[in-house]
Amino acid sequence: MSNLLVYSESQMVSHTICIQRVEEEEDYLTCGKCMSEFRLDRITSFIKHKKQDCQEYVETAATSNAELVCGSCPQGFMTAVGLLRHAQTIHKFKLFLQRSSDITGIQKVTVSQETDAAKGMIDQSMIHSIRQSLDRSLERDDQLENGSGEILLTSNQPHVMDLHQSERGISNLQLASNQCQIQTESLSRPSSSVMVKHSNVYKNNEINISNIRLPLSNLQANPVQGLSLGNKQLNKTQFDTRKDISSIVNNQTSAPVLTSENHATTMTSPNENISSHVLSAIMKSGVIFPVLNKEFTSQSASDSQVNQQSNHAAENMNTQENSLALTDVHPRQVTQINQSSIGSGDTANQTNLLSVDTQVIKQPDVSFGMTTQTNGQTSSQILTGVQIGSQRIESQQARPVLVSTLTDKQGTSPVLVADVNKHSESNNRDLEVYKEMAVNTLQSSDNIELSSTPNMNSNVSAGETSENTNISCCDSQKCGVTVIPGTHEGLKKCCNAVVPKKRKRHFETKHTLSLRNKLMRRLSDSNTIRSCRSSDKKNSGTIFIDLEPNEDGTLSQKFNTSSDNMAFPAGVSGIGYEVSGLSRDSGSYLNRPKGKGSVILPPGAVFSIPISYSLSTQNDGSLRPLIISKHTFQTEASTVSQSTAYTANKLTETFSNRFKMGTENVQAKKGAMDTSAAENDGSDNRLEIDLNHSEDGEQNPSRKRRYPTSRPFKCEKCDSAFNQRIHLKKHMSKHTGVKPFKCQQCSYSTVERSHLKVHIRIHTGEKPFKCTYCEYATAQNSTLKIHLKRHHKPSQGAANKSPTSV
DNA sequence: CAGCAGGGGGCGT
DNA sequence: CGCCCCCTGCTGC
Numbered sequence: 001m002s003n004l005l006v007y008s009e010s011q012m013v014s015h016t017i018c019i020q021r022v023e024e025e026e027d028y029l030t031c032g033k034c035m036s037e038f039r040l041d042r043i044t045s046f047i048k049h050k051k052q053d054c055q056e057y058v059e060t061a062a063t064s065n066a067e068l069v070c071g072s073c074p075q076g077f078m079t080a081v082g083l084l085r086h087a088q089t090i091h092k093f094k095l096f097l098q099r100s101s102d103i104t105g106i107q108k109v110t111v112s113q114e115t116d117a118a119k120g121m122i123d124q125s126m127i128h129s130i131r132q133s134l135d136r137s138l139e140r141d142d143q144l145e146n147g148s149g150e151i152l153l154t155s156n157q158p159h160v161m162d163l164h165q166s167e168r169g170i171s172n173l174q175l176a177s178n179q180c181q182i183q184t185e186s187l188s189r190p191s192s193s194v195m196v197k198h199s200n201v202y203k204n205n206e207i208n209i210s211n212i213r214l215p216l217s218n219l220q221a222n223p224v225q226g227l228s229l230g231n232k233q234l235n236k237t238q239f240d241t242r243k244d245i246s247s248i249v250n251n252q253t254s255a256p257v258l259t260s261e262n263h264a265t266t267m268t269s270p271n272e273n274i275s276s277h278v279l280s281a282i283m284k285s286g287v288i289f290p291v292l293n294k295e296f297t298s299q300s301a302s303d304s305q306v307n308q309q310s311n312h313a314a315e316n317m318n319t320q321e322n323s324l325a326l327t328d329v330h331p332r333q334v335t336q337i338n339q340s341s342i343g344s345g346d347t348a349n350q351t352n353l354l355s356v357d358t359q360v361i362k363q364p365d366v367s368f369g370m371t372t373q374t375n376g377q378t379s380s381q382i383l384t385g386v387q388i389g390s391q392r393i394e395s396q397q398a399r400p401v402l403v404s405t406l407t408d409k410q411g412t413s414p415v416l417v418a419d420v421n422k423h424s425e426s427n428n429r430d431l432e433v434y435k436e437m438a439v440n441t442l443q444s445s446d447n448i449e450l451s452s453t454p455n456m457n458s459n460v461s462a463g464e465t466s467e468n469t470n471i472s473c474c475d476s477q478k479c480g481v482t483v484i485p486g487t488h489e490g491l492k493k494c495c496n497a498v499v500p501k502k503r504k505r506h507f508e509t510k511h512t513l514s515l516r517n518k519l520m521r522r523l524s525d526s527n528t529i530r531s532c533r534s535s536d537k538k539n540s541g542t543i544f545i546d547l548e549p550n551e552d553g554t555l556s557q558k559f560n561t562s563s564d565n566m567a568f569p570a571g572v573s574g575i576g577y578e579v580s581g582l583s584r585d586s587g588s589y590l591n592r593p594k595g596k597g598s599v600i601l602p603p604g605a606v607f608s609i610p611i612s613y614s615l616s617t618q619n620d621g622s623l624r625p626l627i628i629s630k631h632t633f634q635t636e637a638s639t640v641s642q643s644t645a646y647t648a649n650k651l652t653e654t655f656s657n658r659f660k661m662g663t664e665n666v667q668a669k670k671g672a673m674d675t676s677a678a679e680n681d682g683s684d685n686r687l688e689i690d691l692n693h694s695e696d697g698e699q700n701p702s703r704k705r706r707y708p709t710s711r712p713f714k715c716e717k718c719d720s721a722f723n724q725r726i727h728l729k730k731h732m733s734k735h736t737g738v739k740p741f742k743c744q745q746c747s748y749s750t751v752e753r754s755h756l757k758v759h760i761r762i763h764t765g766e767k768p769f770k771c772t773y774c775e776y777a778t779a780q781n782s783t784l785k786i787h788l789k790r791h792h793k794p795s796q797g798a799a800n801k802s803p804t805s806v
Numbered sequence: 807c808a809g810c811a812g813g814g815g816g817c818g819t
Numbered sequence: 820c821g822c823c824c825c826c827t828g829c830t831g832c
Contacts, residue, residue, distance in 0.1 A: 726820060727814055734813085754823055755812070762810080782826060783809065790807075
């Protein structure tokens, strides 16, 4: 179930509503066509509804006991999300994730009257209807809970936090402690803007948001004496101190434990307001995918803390079943963001840009190892920098990179703009939160739609009729379901007809690949590839890897691989990495060989180049580049740290998961990635990165055994050890004496059928292995080999691989 | 030296 | 997991 923060601008007054559901485990069937919802126990109604093509039988409030009823049609809904989704898809309401410019920086779901107003699609009464429905839902919840409407806060600190109602109806949370646990017996309605994971609300009649990590740097140093929430005013005597925060934390291993060392850090900025982090973390736990608010200026916790926070929250992320597709940017803010993210140098494009989704990615901690072999001498060095356009990023100073996804007017393709210049040190840390969110989202298959949603939503926010941009969600499956862009997130409509618990599997099996292909096609077919915003136009779109300055002080060298005829200079090899979509030259992008050394940089993607390389000496004494891909990265590149390898694999997996090329396998060709490249003619030094396979290198059998050389399977009765369990099993018969395969003509028995097969040849006289030089024949190949070795020169031949006769 | 048995690894399913 | 293969060691001639 979901909690939803609704902020209506229709009355120019903040109206914040918390939506909660009681039956958190209840499943619903959602009609993929009209979005009507049916309880699972009313599946017959659902079937009837489907049989009548949604026309005759509608699950209304009267028929379903639905709490939420559409104000424009009689359909009833079991969930507020469903109602909003219905309003969005059927009645063309627009739901926005609004980027707030206030200090809270909270994204709000906005039911807007602006969209499609010109087309008469908006019914003001609908807004009120939704709001009233939501209010009713809330009232019901309150009644069921019998809650007091008070939020109780507990902590090991006497005074934990202060909740202020902001001027926009959003609570600001200021913490006085380095540890925080928020508990509540019920949410105050409806002014409370605190959203928590619903799943924890009703189990113990309390809200637990312990999974939310609060950035320490923003903690309020001065303890507060009271708590205010909306109109509620609580003093400290009303705090529930029955549960000490420390015990709560200790009892929940997953809960964050903040150290005193970190706490000391927080004192450096006692006046920071953390509401944005708190609420964004809450949102992260809820249904709304947070998008970057570039206005953030406060500092957040250290990277590790944020990572843990994000990871933990990601584990609790359950956005799939009740997600709404949200327009990322409020239309009124588009211009502003355009200006800020695109810059004045690209004003021509602004008029064509209808939406901008700016996300922050962190340039991974890249530590590229390079091993150079010259005349038998091996030397290694670490590559420490990555260059994007004209901007160099030092790996040691891995910084967030703003990647703005621009959507053109036609909404046909996202335009990727990597702009490393837009971030400032002041907000880098803050942006880490969203960087991690983006990464986690990318890694979550549940949210695979997110990257394409902005594109789709752009159509909606443009006021275009969505019918013009319908796409079929699963052509490959021939299910015929049509999807209205911007109306789904993560799930297709046909997914809604699946029992929720099976939707994830359904989505993965039915849609994931097709979606990727669609995205790939969309990008490939696009002629709107724009240039990387970089002053260094020549280098735009190409990521370089720099060499660390040489010991002799010479400058590092850069190598551009965006050119097909690029060649490494003799003596030094370099590797670059072309990121498609960043290329200035759309022609070269379109004409480039598919699956060759390029990746599409999806919105918010983090890119990494897991590469090491070395040089080998050719016959003529010159140096031949030897490119070692990530396949050999881990096994051979000792110069590469494990953390880097992990990052590389992680990111590659991300890419692979999201944009699996399918038949367009991007794996190495021509052996350019293998050590066998040394045996090639060296004409193609271009790097080709296998996006589909990550760390195990199974796709390169020449470089990796299928089975490990280690012997993890150890015999308990002797010192024997084996690399496979089956071998240990066979070995154990040595101790147990169990030999199931018995010879019918003698007392011989063995543990293995093949051995019995060989044994039987004694009785049959079969000698299938015959010497090609004499009349010798034997029953075992190994015996023949010995014979050949003893009686015939090795050069004369070898043993037959198979019996020459029967 | 030949014959045979058995252990262990590789690979397809 | 089953099967096959390779290798090694033992035994007898």
